[in-house]
Amino acid sequence: MSSLKISVGDIIPKGSFGTIPFTEELADHSACGIPTTLSTDSWKGKKVVLFSVPGAFTPTCHINHLPPYLAKYDEFKAKGVDVIAVIAANDPFVMSGWGRVEGLTDKIIALSDPNAEWSGSLGLSVDLSGRGFGIRTARYAMIIDDLVIKYVEVEPGLGVTVSGADAVLAKL
Secondary structure, eight states, X not given: OOOOOOOTTSBOOOOEEEEOOOOGGGXXXXXXXXXXXXXXXXXXXXXXXXXXXXXXXXHIIIIIIHHHHHHTHHHHHHTTOOEEEEEESSOHHHHHHXXXXXXXXXXXXXXXXXGGHHHHHXXXXXXXXXXXXXXXXXXXXXXXXXXXEEEEEEOSSSSOSTTSHXXXXXXX
């Protein structure tokens, strides 16, 4: 992983991400949806929790990282969080499919950061080419309030600690 290029107190750098907003027609998995673009500009005036996983459907991400955010959704909302989003280097269709399998519906937005370009520009990418995965988003979490970074932590190892739901809730 490259060195972190952002810190608490910084304005979040502008980014645009592919996403497929959840609609009821996606619920039975017979439709794929149409990708749209979400910009960080839409987070102005909002409290956002953004967490990143190296890949959808991968063991730690699928079992240990994403599910606690969904399970604690009401706790995040009670602390004033307007948006919860998960980001990965997967394409919008994979992120949408993963979100539907996990039951995210409209609670957590699944964002695509192709080739980890945005995350990489912040020093938040990891080269997993040795495993055949290419450049991915690192495992990290941020709290963003009115576009200002209030918390940013990157996992120091393979598990989920500083980027997990409990760690982020404790910082809200």
